[in-house]
Amino acid sequence: xxxxxxxxxIFAAAYLGFAALAMSQDRHWHHLGGGRxxxxxxxxxxxxxxxxxxxxALVLALVRDGASFGSLLWATVITVGALSVVATxxxxxxxxxxxxxxLQHLG
Amino acid sequence: MEQGFRASMNWLHTWSGVVLGGLLFxxxxxxxxxxxxxxxxxxxxxxxxxxxxxxxxxxEVLRPLYEAAAAAKSPFFSVGLPTDxxxxxxxxxxxxxxxxxxxxxxxxxxMLPDPGTLAGTxxxxxFHYMLHIRFQDIGLWLVGLAGMAxxxxxxxxxxxxxxxxxxxxxxxxxxKPRRLILDLHNVTGVLGLPFHFLISLSGLVIxxxxxxxxxxxxxxxxxxxxxxxxxxxxxxxxxxxGEPGGMASFDAxxxxxxxxxxxxxxxxxxxxxxxxxxxxxxxxxxxxxxxxSTYDAAYFDGPTGALISYRNGTAPVMSTQRFLSGLHFxxxxxxxxxxxxxxxxxxxxxxxxxxYLFWLESRRKKHAQLGLKGVRIVEGLAVGxxxxxxxxxxxxxxxxxxxxxxxxxxxxxxAALEVWTFYLVWLATFAQAWARPQxxxxxxxxxxxxLASAAVLLNWITTGDQLLRSLSHRHLWPIAGMDILLLAxxxxxxxxALRLSRxxxxxxxxxx
Numbered sequence: 177x178x179x180x181x182x183x184x185x186i187f188a189a190a191y192l193g194f195a196a197l198a199m200s201q202d203r204h205w206h207h208l209g210g211g212r213x214x215x216x217x218x219x220x221x222x223x224x225x226x227x228x229x230x231x232x233a234l235v236l237a238l239v240r241d242g243a244s245f246g247s248l249l250w251a252t253v254i255t256v257g258a259l260s261v262v263a264t265x266x267x268x269x270x271x272x273x274x275x276x277x278x279l280q281h282l283g
Numbered sequence: 284m285e286q287g288f289r290a291s292m293n294w295l296h297t298w299s300g301v302v303l304g305g306l307l308f309x310x311x312x313x314x315x316x317x318x319x320x321x322x323x324x325x326x327x328x329x330x331x332x333x334x335x336x337x338x339x340x341x342x343e344v345l346r347p348l349y350e351a352a353a354a355a356k357s358p359f360f361s362v363g364l365p366t367d368x369x370x371x372x373x374x375x376x377x378x379x380x381x382x383x384x385x386x387x388x389x390x391x392x393x394m395l396p397d398p399g400t401l402a403g404t405x406x407x408x409x410f411h412y413m414l415h416i417r418f419q420d421i422g423l424w425l426v427g428l429a430g431m432a433x434x435x436x437x438x439x440x441x442x443x444x445x446x447x448x449x450x451x452x453x454x455x456x457x458x459k460p461r462r463l464i465l466d467l468h469n470v471t472g473v474l475g476l477p478f479h480f481l482i483s484l485s486g487l488v489i490x491x492x493x494x495x496x497x498x499x500x501x502x503x504x505x506x507x508x509x510x511x512x513x514x515x516x517x518x519x520x521x522x523x524x525g526e527p528g529g530m531a532s533f534d535a536x537x538x539x540x541x542x543x544x545x546x547x548x549x550x551x552x553x554x555x556x557x558x559x560x561x562x563x564x565x566x567x568x569x570x571x572x573x574x575x576s577t578y579d580a581a582y583f584d585g586p587t588g589a590l591i592s593y594r595n596g597t598a599p600v601m602s603t604q605r606f607l608s609g610l611h612f613x614x615x616x617x618x619x620x621x622x623x624x625x626x627x628x629x630x631x632x633x634x635x636x637x638x639y640l641f642w643l644e645s646r647r648k649k650h651a652q653l654g655l656k657g658v659r660i661v662e663g664l665a666v667g668x669x670x671x672x673x674x675x676x677x678x679x680x681x682x683x684x685x686x687x688x689x690x691x692x693x694x695x696x697x698a699a700l701e702v703w704t705f706y707l708v709w710l711a712t713f714a715q716a717w718a719r720p721q722x723x724x725x726x727x728x729x730x731x732x733x734l735a736s737a738a739v740l741l742n743w744i745t746t747g748d749q750l751l752r753s754l755s756h757r758h759l760w761p762i763a764g765m766d767i768l769l770l771a772x773x774x775x776x777x778x779x780a781l782r783l784s785r786x787x788x789x790x791x792x793x794x795x
Contacts, residue, residue: 183619198452244574245617248610251477252623258452258474259630266454 182240186233186249190257193229195272196222198261199279207269208276218279230254289443296439300638301661303432305668308635310429312672313411314482315628316403318613318621321368322761323403327683329746330395331386333370334758342533342552344392345374348385349530352376353558362552365389366569367616370758376557399690399697400683406702412486420493426486427494433483440472447473460786461644468637471630478627479634485611488604514601516594518582521561528560531588540566540581543593560586571616575602576609632669639665663717670727671712673776677734678708680769684741725787728780735773739766 198204200222205214214222233254238246264271316323325332345362352360355378363373372387384405386395400406409415416422441447451473454466472479487494492510503510511517537549550569556562562585570577581593597605613621643662650658682704690697716723742762743749750766753759 194452201449201452203449204452241617244606245615245620248574249617249620249623251481252620252627255474255478255627255630256623259470262452262454262470262474265452266456 179240182236186236186240186253187257189229189233189236190250190254191260193226193233194254194258194261195264195275196226196229198265199272199276200226204265205276207265208272210276210280218282222279233257292439292442296436296443297642299432299439300436300635301642303429304635304639305664306425306429307433308632308668309414309672310411310426311628311631311635312676313407314486315625315632316676317408317411318625318628319761319764320403320408322765323407324369325761326742326765327400327402327680328386328398329748330398331369331371332746332748332759332762333388333390335367335370340389340392342537344387344389345372345533345552348374348376348387348394349554349557352554353530355379357557358555360554360557364549364551364569366550366571368761371395396688399686399688400701401698402683406679406705412490423490423493427490430483430487434480434487437472437476437480437483441476444469444473461641464637464640464644468634468641471634471637475627475630475634479631482611482628482631485607488607489611491604515578516580516598518563518565518592521556521563523556523559524561526560527558528562528586530554530557530562530564530585531583536564536581536583536588537566539583539590540568540593543581543590544568544579544595554585556585562586563591564588571614574609574615575605576612576614577605636665636669639669659717659720662720662723663713666716666720666723666727667709667713670724670731671709671716673731673772674712674727674734675705675709677731677738679705680738681734681741684738684745722787725780725783728776728783731776732773732780735769735776739769739773742766 199208200214200219202213206212234247234250237250237253240246241249349360355376357376357378359376361375363369363375365372370389372389374383374385374387376383384397386398387393388395406415412426413420413422414425416425444450450466450469452470454463454470456463458466492499492514499510499514503513508517533552537552540549541547548569548571549566551567553565553567554562555565564583564585566581566583568577568579568581570579575597577597579594579596582591583589584591609615613624639661643658643665646658650656679701682701686697686700688697690700692700695703712727715726719726739750748759748762750763753763753766
């Protein structure tokens with residue numbers, strides 16, 4: 177059971193990490209209801225948290241499966257996570273709108 | 284300079300893609316299916332849909348078949364032992380009439396009826412790495428060429444991508460077909476790059492001794508056996524003595540092998556020269572807990588059962604090769620990774636297919652204006668290698684459920700008839716695509732949907748394992764998984780066909 181939860185957590189971290197990186201890009205920021213350009217501070221925050229989440233996914237994968245399986249799992253799960261972000265941006269963009277709105281208020 | 288370099292990479296990417304795309308798609312598709320080769324075996328050979336094997340069964344159940352192999356003077360007697368994915372024992376030896384494959388139920392020791400199919404492990408998986416072209420290893424070399432081309436395509440694709448970071452997450456399904464296809468090609472290519480590169484590289488590394496033969500040929504003076512003895516620790520086989528000889532207890536040797544590896548499970552049993560006084564028994568270790576594909580084996584003298592030698596662990600030089608092979612073969616126990624491989628393999632198929640489509644869409648108009656034939660030729664090639672490959676696979680599954688056990692026609696046995704169906708149907712899809720290019724994509728998508736649904740229905744009718752039943756029995760989950768994927772594939776193909784027919788209607792209105 178903890179294995180399944182960890183797997184879900186790895187995927188979630190990869191997905192959210194790439195979602196943050198995508199949001200920091202002008203095109204997607206605009207698409208999500210922000211201005212033409214993602215503000216510099218927000219962009220920095222998004223990029224840093226995006227990379228941190230990807231790193232967290234790696235750490236979780238190594239904890240779950242050890243060095244060899246863990247690194248292999250991470251290297252493949254992040255692709256699945258990134259493809260899921262692409263699908264979200266294409267067909268379910270409203271899932272990410274609340275997060276974008278929140279960041280606009282904070283920024 | 285910059286412009287010239289990018290242009291030349293663009294040329295390389297375009298033309299190696301167009302020329303080798305069909306081959307690459309076939310290899311990627313069959314490789315993706317091979318991820319579940321043993322599950323496909325269970326689907327195609329209903330007699331091996333057995334509950335999980337008891338952990339302890341006597342290897343002596345093999346004795347009668349061993350005696351048969353010895354009587355036939357077979358050069359070998361090979362046994363694959365049950366694993367988590369495979370409940371039956373697989374036995375192979377050679378009769379004068381040809382190789383004999385049999386399954387044994389480890390619970391009862393009963394030999395199961397000949398399934399009459401090559402199924403996943405003997406058709407789909409070998410197709411993936413050697414295209415079933417054995418002559419002069421041509422199949423192996425073609426796959427190697429395609430693997431090398433895939434790496435070239437990965438690298439040149441990154442170089443010619445103008446906005447790799449801006450477009451990193453960009454897929455715009457509402458755009459025009461040409462833009463949409465390029466988006467999809469870019470997204471699957473860039474995001475899938477780590478997997479596609481690694482899987483092509485590791486695929487090449489598996490056959491390094493074939494693809495880069497000069498290194499060992501020079502060092503070992505062309506002595507293949509001596510080289511393999513050093514690299515893989517194989518014991519150089521002794522010839523037949525011609526004297527008859529017995530075979531010591533299978534169970535005693537297996538127990539000794541397990542003891543040598545601290546109680547590890549066993550993967551296979553392989554006897555060289557069965558029935559001969561110089562027979563050698565080789566027992567292989569099963570290690571599903573690591574990525575590396577280990578090749579630990581113990582060798583016993585057949586008649587006495589005395590240990591000759593054994594290996595435990597991999598030499599440093601080979602450990603990288605074994606790790607890369609292992610991550611390609613996925614014989615380890617890790618279901619999440621297995622499914623991820625399957626999904627990323629499909630992403631690779633999408634990548635190759637969209638590459639073709641983009642080539643076609645960006646030239647269609649121009650070629651029509653100039654009266655060139657290129658688009659038509661490549662379109663036939665693309666249709667046949669993409670949807671045609673899916674149709675041939677679907678026909679392979681359908682005919683497997685239609686032919687009764689023991690069927691034969693035109694001097695071909697059941698397994699051969701299935702393979703003939705695959706190739707003839709595949710050929711027909713190319714013919715159709717070249718003869719009627721306007722409706723080829725749509726028609727073939729409908730055919731894929733029809734064949735995939737028919738396969739599920741026929742599995743129900745012929746075996747009674749419909750989805751509710753297979754989902755409620757643990758040992759039938761592979762069947763449920765295959766049925767669900769077939770239904771999902773059918774739905775996907777039907778949606779694609781509907782979209783295409785809508786597009787062609789809009790196109791016709793616009794032209795009128």
